[in-house]
Every structure is written in C-alpha cells, then in structure tokens.
Amino acid sequence: MPKAILFDASKCSGCRACQIACKSWNQRGATYTTNTGSYENPPQLTSECWMRIKFNEVDAGTADTPDIKWRFTKYQCMHCEEATCVKVCPSGATAKHKVTSGDEEAYVVMTDAAKCVGCNYCVATCPFKACRYGEADKSVFRCVMCFDRISNDAASFPHMQQFGKEWTEKMQAEFPRNIPACVQTCTTGALSFGEREDLIKKAKARVDYLKKEKKVAGAQTYGIDPVGGVGTLRYLYVLEDSPDAYGLPTDPKVPAGVEGWSLLAKPMGAFALGGMVVAAALNYVIHRRNAGLESKEEGV
C-alpha cells in the first residue's frame, strides 16, 4: 500500500515548525541568508534545507477592494510515481526504497550518497526542482519522507551510514517514531501521514467541507490524479485556490529525452562503475566540475 503525506493548506498557519523539525531530525546545518523583504526563508531548497514553507501572496478581492491572502505551501520532493530522478540516474544511486519489505507500492525516493557520482542529471531534470547537490557531501539530497522513521529501520538509511551519525538510544527515546518529523511537529494538524488511499478520502472530505460549509469555491486537491509527466504524487495537497496560487506546477514538465536517456545511461553507468579505476576517475572529474555549482543552482 502506498504511503503518503497530506498537506492541508487551509489549516497551515505558516509557523514553519515543520521546516525546523526537518532540519533538526535530518541533522542539516544552518546557512546564512539575507532578508529580502519576505518572511520566506531560505529563498529556495538547498542540500541543507530539504523542505520549506513558501509564503505566496494572492489578491482574492477586486480592483476596488483588495483582499490579500497568504497561500502557504509546503514544498519538497513529491516522491513521484514516475520519478524522473530515478529514470536518469546512471549509477542507480537514486532509487525507490521500499518502506515495507515486499511492498513495491510503499516506497520513498532516496539517493544513496555512497553510489552518487555527482552527475547532477537528477537535479537538472526534476520537474519540481526539488533535489539539490551538496558539495560538502558530494551527493544529492531531497526530502526522504523520513524513511528511517517510517520504516523503523535506521540501519537501512544511507545518509546516516555515510555521515557516521549513529542512531543512539537517546534519539530513539526522545523522538516518537513511525511518522515523519514534520508531521509529528505540525502545530495545527495541517499535516497527516498514512496510507495514501486513506489520505485521499480525507483530502476529498475536506474539500467537500470547505466548499459546502466555508464557501471556498476554489477548494481542490493536488497530487491525487497524475500531474504532468510524473504520474501521481506521494505528497497530497488540499488547496483553497489553484495550484498556481501556491507555486505548485499544474503541468510539471519532464524534459524531452529522459526516457531515451535512461535506456542509454543506466547500462553505461553500470558498466563504468563496474571498474574501480574508471569509477574513481569518473568521480574525481565530476565532483571537481561541481565545485561552486551549489551556489549557482536556481530553484524553488
């Protein structure tokens, strides 16, 4: 059974506790940012910030009577059904990891840092611009739906293994497991985690309520039905307005050539990585090329 996270924008207060919980749980560092006149911070996803709350402003009134409203959005990797990042990865580092053994549908998209060659094809082709290359760790990062928590299997979490940050008894005692850190932390009940089918029912019921009881004409869901070329999403949304108003792409575009590239690159990557010398040389060249790349990445 597919797992999912539901973000109900109609309940979000923009407190960003989820953003901090994500950083804290996943042990990501603070980065220096500049105030640009917005509450939104940081201004885009980075290898140190895997999810962020976007502060979109819309005018829901008329020319004579403006009615400015916030449209808060939780933005991160969507764990797409047809994940472009998985298709283009030549080394197999980015893959769908099963949350429950034997259940192909219950997966999370993650990058195994030990296998990542730093080619950045996933970063360049992600229709949501939701993954980022980190120079310090020489790997690509995204929301991992707290795989370690929801699978209850810390040993299988590649990032923990790579960084040598052992799962301690203290961490186990302090943090309730089985649901993602952001969901655990949400102060208003805007976030839920569980079986995707259950969350779809919950999302549809909420949209009905908003339309009928609150007269929110624009109430709708996002991610339940396939979007663009990436299929359905493992992040579901309840919105009070069009996806555009929330900065969510209505038609996320998969770059032309991704399918053909995946047929070509994967066998070549597997061949190249089969040889230790070739693999080491390839890694050296690519990671040197990536110096300074992170600061130039454009994103969401």
Ligand code: SF4
């Ligand atoms: S949102 Fe981007 S990084 Fe996440 S699964 Fe989809 S293609 Fe991959």
Ligand code: SF4
């Ligand atoms: S599921 Fe985990 S990794 Fe993903 S945004 Fe929430 S806290 Fe961060």
Ligand code: SF4
């Ligand atoms: S913790 Fe909940 S209410 Fe606060 S910003 Fe995140 S989703 Fe919104």
